[in-house]
Each structure stands twice: as C-alpha cells, then as structure tokens.
Amino acid sequence: MARLAFTNRIRTLRFLAGEMTQAELGEAIGVTRQTIAAIEAGKYSPTLEAAFRIAQVFGKPLDHVFQWSGAEDEASGDPAAPAGEAGQP
Amino acid sequence: MGFREKIAWVSLGAMIPAYGVYFGTILAAGDEAQGAVTPESLWMLWLFAGVTAAQAGAISLMGVVLAIRAGRDSRRAADERERAITRRGSAVAYHVLLAGTILVGVVMPFEASGWRLINAALFVLVLGEFTRHAVVLFSYRRGWHG
Numbered sequence: 545m546a547r548l549a550f551t552n553r554i555r556t557l558r559f560l561a562g563e564m565t566q567a568e569l570g571e572a573i574g575v576t577r578q579t580i581a582a583i584e585a586g587k588y589s590p591t592l593e594a595a596f597r598i599a600q601v602f603g604k605p606l607d608h609v610f611q612w613s614g615a616e617d618e619a620s621g622d623p624a625a626p627a628g629e630a631g632q633p
Numbered sequence: 634m635g636f637r638e639k640i641a642w643v644s645l646g647a648m649i650p651a652y653g654v655y656f657g658t659i660l661a662a663g664d665e666a667q668g669a670v671t672p673e674s675l676w677m678l679w680l681f682a683g684v685t686a687a688q689a690g691a692i693s694l695m696g697v698v699l700a701i702r703a704g705r706d707s708r709r710a711a712d713e714r715e716r717a718i719t720r721r722g723s724a725v726a727y728h729v730l731l732a733g734t735i736l737v738g739v740v741m742p743f744e745a746s747g748w749r750l751i752n753a754a755l756f757v758l759v760l761g762e763f764t765r766h767a768v769v770l771f772s773y774r775r776g777w778h779g
Contacts, residue, residue: 576706
C-alpha cells in the first residue's frame with residue numbers, strides 16, 4: 545500500500561477531550577469504533593465529510609486534526625499526490 | 634473486530650470445508666465427474682446443493698449468534714469504511730468472475746462438455762465468492778483507503 549502523506553492527532557485530541565473513547569468519537573460522527581481505530585492507525589483514509597465531522601467534534605480546524613506532509617507517494621513515484629482524503633502513514 | 638468483519642470470517646470459514654468437500658469428491662471421482670450428464674451422475678448436483686445448503690445454514694446460524702452478541706452494532710447501517718471495503722471486494726471478485734466466465738463459456742466448450750464444463754462453471758462461481766470474502770477480510774485487517 546502506498547505510503548500516505550497525511551498524519552493525524554486524533555488520539556491526542558481524544559485524550560485532551562476528557563479521554564474520549566474511540567467508540568464515543570465514532571458515535572459522534574457516525575462511524576464504528578473500528579473505523580476510528582483504523583483512521584488513527586493510518587489503515588483507512590476518512591472521507592472529507594468524516595474528516596470535517598471529526599474536526600468539528602474537537603472544535604479544531606481541519607488542518608489541526610490532519611496534517612499534510614507533502615511527502616512523495618511511494619507507489620507512483622510522483623511527488624505530492626493531490627489531497628482528497630486524510631490518514632496517517 | 635466489528636460485526637461485519639466477523640460475518641465475513643464466518644462466510645469464508647464456512648465456504649472452505651463445504652466446497653472443499655464437493656470439489657475434493659469430484660476430483661476423487663475421476664472420469665465419472667468429467668463425462669456426460671446422465672441420470673446416474675446427478676448425485677454431483679445433489680452433493681453441490683447439499684454442501685451449499687449446509688454452508689448457508691451454518692452461516693445463518695452463526696450470523697444469528699453473532700447478531701445477538703453484537704446487539705445494536707448488528708442493526709446499524711454499514712459505515713463509510715465498511716461500504717468502501719464491500720465495494721472493493723465486489724470489484725475484485727467481478728474481474729475474477731469475468732475471466733472465469735470467459736474461460737468456461739467461450740474457451741472450454743471447444744474441448745470440454747458435460748460435467749467437466751458444469752464443474753468448471755461451479756468452481757468459477759465459488760472462486761468469485763471466495764475472492765470477494767478474502768479481499769474484504771484483507772482490507773479489514775491490512776487497511777484500505779477507499
């Protein structure tokens with residue numbers, strides 16, 4: 545699988561939000577606990593809507609929750625593939 | 634592990650012994666399972682129906698058990714990741730089915746007929762389903778970015 549150019553601070557933000565659980569965050573945005581775990585582990589890139597919902601839950605800007613590193617995509621060899629989804633390498 | 638992933642494991646787990654029995658029996662039958670369709674050879678059809686029914690029964694039973702244990706999780710709609718993984722499984726399985734159908738329906742009739750052709754077609758169907766479940770489980774375990 546291609547190395548992603550995104551990272552996220554979801555785990556940290558959950559802790560700072562009163563030690564919110566993955567299940568609580570998942571219920572707040574309409575996904576399962578397993579999907580939240582997959583997002584945090586970089587195994588799934590949420591849709592734009594889900595990414596915005598997560599940011600809204602924490603009351604933070606989207607780029608505070610997800611960060612684009614602009615690193616090279618290993619699979620294609622092309623620099624900085626267009627942003628469309630967020631996840632953690 | 635989520636409810637839908639557990640169902641996928643149950644489905645794949647039920648397929649392997651069920652169709653392993655059928656195709657193992659077919660291979661052991663040798664020439665009888667390669668020839669023309671006769672009333673005496675219809676046992677293969679009944680065997681396939683039997684293992685399919687047994688597989689469906691096992692999946693249904695385990696599905697009920699898992700649904701009871703999962704509670705509310707089993708009744709909610711699939712979320713975006715689950716839908717994306719399902720689509721990926723179907724997309725990959727489609728190509729397996731397409732290739733198999735071309736092989737069985739277009740290429741094989743030139744040199745095969747009867748039970749050999751029928752069993753090849755059944756194998757393609759089973760392979761397509763196996764591929765779908767395998768891709769779904771791989772996506773759940775290793776990750777899939779949609």
